[in-house]
Amino acid sequence: MTTAIFSPSELGALLAQHPMAWWVAGVLMGASLAWGALLGLRGLRRAGPPLHRFVPVKARWLMLAAMAAAACALVMAGEVMAELAESGTEGPWGELDDAIAAGLRAHADTAVLRWFATLTHLGDTWMLTALTAAVAGALWLRQHRMLATAWLVALAGNGALTRILKNTFDRVRPEHVHGIAEAHGYSFPSGHSSASMVAYAMLAYLATRLLPRPWHLPSALLAGALIVTTGWSRVVLQVHYASDVLAGWLLGGTWMVCTVLIMESVSRWHADRRPATEPV
Numbered sequence: 001m002t003t004a005i006f007s008p009s010e011l012g013a014l015l016a017q018h019p020m021a022w023w024v025a026g027v028l029m030g031a032s033l034a035w036g037a038l039l040g041l042r043g044l045r046r047a048g049p050p051l052h053r054f055v056p057v058k059a060r061w062l063m064l065a066a067m068a069a070a071a072c073a074l075v076m077a078g079e080v081m082a083e084l085a086e087s088g089t090e091g092p093w094g095e096l097d098d099a100i101a102a103g104l105r106a107h108a109d110t111a112v113l114r115w116f117a118t119l120t121h122l123g124d125t126w127m128l129t130a131l132t133a134a135v136a137g138a139l140w141l142r143q144h145r146m147l148a149t150a151w152l153v154a155l156a157g158n159g160a161l162t163r164i165l166k167n168t169f170d171r172v173r174p175e176h177v178h179g180i181a182e183a184h185g186y187s188f189p190s191g192h193s194s195a196s197m198v199a200y201a202m203l204a205y206l207a208t209r210l211l212p213r214p215w216h217l218p219s220a221l222l223a224g225a226l227i228v229t230t231g232w233s234r235v236v237l238q239v240h241y242a243s244d245v246l247a248g249w250l251l252g253g254t255w256m257v258c259t260v261l262i263m264e265s266v267s268r269w270h271a272d273r274r275p276a277t278e279p280v
Helices: 008-017 017-046 061-092 090-105 110-123 125-141 145-167 192-208 214-236 244-273
Strands: none
Touching: 008 017, 008 090, 017 192, 017 214, 090 110, 090 214, 090 244, 110 125, 110 192, 125 145, 125 192, 125 214, 145 192, 145 214, 145 244, 192 214, 192 244, 214 244
């Protein structure tokens, strides 16, 4: 026995035995993290754009600096994901992944599987594609052209990155023989997890730009809950390993931060130099 409270296999078995309880705990944690992210965004806006003091007033330099910062964030996230993928093959993450998958195959109740098979549609491609088109169209018609563009870039960019990384890591999915849910293609990172992270977090961000302040916190809390629910459903259904979901959240979260960084910097630059009546 190591100095840790639980070994990876013991922790995995514990997680597999109580999927509903861990889902509730995860939703509460996700909502708390979303609340913290909202507070951080408000602090960023009070302090001004992070590049405002260092970048010349010209928009092209502001954009280049923001894009460089975003690229650095993506590179660091890529290194973490590579380490997570390697550990998931031979290290402690692999032991945890296998223990969770084996425990769920042995003990998951059919009713629980059906419940999460319903919830997992929150991250389905068809649903998020319809959501993307509807939100982009609404923003464009209401003259929020920059927000519509950012929304499309956030979703499309994340989708492209996920596809590239899946083909790069070539990880096969865990065995899932219950027949309640199926998934095909490579496993790492989880596309449902990364896409739901970007889509629902971006919707919460749009709420802070377009809706009155009382709506901001409920939007953030709901986004956090939906993101955790989608990711955990993939683990419970045994169509992804836990490390796949964590990698998906890391990818989507990093891409979302990059998008917000650029949006906040450019928005402030434009706000300082346009007529007050011009739409966002």
